[in-house]
Amino acid sequence: MIGVVAVLKVQPEKAEEFEAIFTGLAAQVRANEPGNLMYQLTKSRTEAGTYKVLELYKDADALKAHGGTDYFKAAGAKMGPCMAGRPEIEYLDAVG
């Protein structure tokens, strides 16, 4: 399995719009990607405007399939104007 922690920084006035777009994306991921085991948006308690997406995939193919979906690309385009910086994506190898 492969874990992902994606750090997303959002403009304060765009938080509500961002959350709505991301929640819609998450619903599509859960409905369409059997190789995705978790896809949960979370919000930092200490850094305003910072979100972290906790993700878990069955394998590299599942991660690749996720990034290649039309709905992922469409959500990325919609989220772009909400962001306050580039996403930081960390890939992690599951143990156990």
Added chain:
Amino acid sequence: MIGVVAVLKVQPEKAEEFEAIFTGLAAQVRANEPGNLMYQLTKSRTEAGTYKVLELYKDADALKAHGGTDYFKAAGAKMGPCMAGRPEIEYLDAVG
């Protein structure tokens, strides 16, 4: 829901022992905590000896129950000598 990302730094020569202890802990969490929705050990691809635990709990009570279990305390004591520094624990509020 509440997300947790726990960063654990392990001494290189203790990695195998640490992974065995943690894998046992994770099995107990999954078997005994209905309020825990994910508990996955992962290993950094870029920082040697750095592990990240991706966790998701139903609510604050579930998180508190996790930390109060005998097996969590016992695993913590066993892992102690494997560590290369203090754990860094980040708590996150789930969105959506």
